[in-house]
Amino acid sequence: MHIVHIINEPTGGGAELLVRELNQRLRNAGFDSCALFLTNPRNVDLDSSEYCFDLRSVRSISAPWRIRRFLQRFSGERVIVHAHLTYPLYYLAFMPRPSNTTLLYTEHNTYNRRRSVSALRPIERYIYSRFDAVACISEGVRTSLLNWIGHAHFGKRVSTVLNGARLFSFIADRPFASTGLTVVSLGSLTTQKGFDTGLRAVSLAADMVGRYVVLGEGPERDSLERKAKHLGIADRLEFQGWQEHIEPWLHEADVMLIPSRWEGFGLVAIEALSTGLPVVASNVAGLNEVLRDCAAAFLVEPDDPAAMAEAIRSYAASKASHKRLLAGQARARAEVYGLEAMTAAYAQLYEQLNER
Numbered sequence: 177m178h179i180v181h182i183i184n185e186p187t188g189g190g191a192e193l194l195v196r197e198l199n200q201r202l203r204n205a206g207f208d209s210c211a212l213f214l215t216n217p218r219n220v221d222l223d224s225s226e227y228c229f230d231l232r233s234v235r236s237i238s239a240p241w242r243i244r245r246f247l248q249r250f251s252g253e254r255v256i257v258h259a260h261l262t263y264p265l266y267y268l269a270f271m272p273r274p275s276n277t278t279l280l281y282t283e284h285n286t287y288n289r290r291r292s293v294s295a296l297r298p299i300e301r302y303i304y305s306r307f308d309a310v311a312c313i314s315e316g317v318r319t320s321l322l323n324w325i326g327h328a329h330f331g332k333r334v335s336t337v338l339n340g341a342r343l344f345s346f347i348a349d350r351p352f353a354s355t356g357l358t359v360v361s362l363g364s365l366t367t368q369k370g371f372d373t374g375l376r377a378v379s380l381a382a383d384m385v386g387r388y389v390v391l392g393e394g395p396e397r398d399s400l401e402r403k404a405k406h407l408g409i410a411d412r413l414e415f416q417g418w419q420e421h422i423e424p425w426l427h428e429a430d431v432m433l434i435p436s437r438w439e440g441f442g443l444v445a446i447e448a449l450s451t452g453l454p455v456v457a458s459n460v461a462g463l464n465e466v467l468r469d470c471a472a473a474f475l476v477e478p479d480d481p482a483a484m485a486e487a488i489r490s491y492a493a494s495k496a497s498h499k500r501l502l503a504g505q506a507r508a509r510a511e512v513y514g515l516e517a518m519t520a521a522y523a524q525l526y527e528q529l530n531e532r
């Protein structure tokens with residue numbers, strides 16, 4: 177049995193990280209696994225089990241034919257093709273399917289723009305029907321997907337495989353700078369991530385916040401910079417761009433702010449918690465599954481900057497002993513979502529699909 181992961185590129189958000197980590201861990205466990213990327217815009221180094229077409233764009237019309245040609249090297253052998261994100265989903269659904277393949281798709285989010293167009297629902301049902309199985313990274317993702325494509329025809333085909341996250345080194349005590357808290361956010365600069373709300377929250381807690389560090393890139397950067405100037409916090413805002421190594425940034429922060437409007441899971445939250453960092457986050461499906469009942473997490477409604485600011489203030493005002501207690505509870509919650517459990521769950525799913 178061969179396993180071929182297909183995704184847009186090797187760098188980006190949680191899905192890209194999942195693919196590379198899962199591929200390596202599967203290989204370490206004895207599986208014949210490889211990862212296939214359509215593009216590599218940052219020209220990152222790939223290992224011997226990773227391949228890239230180096231297409232100019234993930235929208236290239238040659239992509240499905242390149243994928244099929246790649247899969248032909250396994251002619252006569254069983255292949256589980258594991259797709260991630262929209263373009264691989266569509267390419268695999270519409271391209272002529274090799275007879276030796278089993279198609280698996282991982283759904284990474286609770287919402288996408290396609291679901292706002294009801295006329296696309298029949299097309300999406302067809303797309304998903306082309307896959308032998310669909311794995312969702314949280315119960316919230318599974319519920320939202322089945323509400324979109326229908327429980328009756330897809331209920332048994334769609335399962336939940338909880339996402340895993342890297343666990344970083346732990347810091348129990350974080351001495352606060354006299355200039356104020358360092359708040360960090362991480363993600364693509366898009367409407368989904370809600371950084372406009374994050375900026376408003378920081379402006380309302382400006383007497384407590386010395387720095388607001390945003391790690392990520394995206395189309396909304398210019399508008400966010402303008403908003404920061406309008407709110408009078410441009411001197412506190414730091415856009416640091418995409419960062420391959422986020423651990424140092426988490427270690428120097430005091431609070432992680434996740435103002436997302438929707439999320440499939442809470443990968444960034446888990447990574448932050450693993451360092452002992454408290455998290456202020458939107459109470460949305462997927463994300464709240466990870467953070468619910470965690471004392472180190474402050475859940476507030478999305479698009480509520482006042483509540484986010486109040487949560488930041490509440491943490492800043494707490495005693496040092498309470499902060500140390502929260503740090504320990506943050507680490508304990510993160511350890512529930514290690515990559516080992518995720519890898520084992522996917523390995524079991526591959527074996528089940530191989531037996532069909």
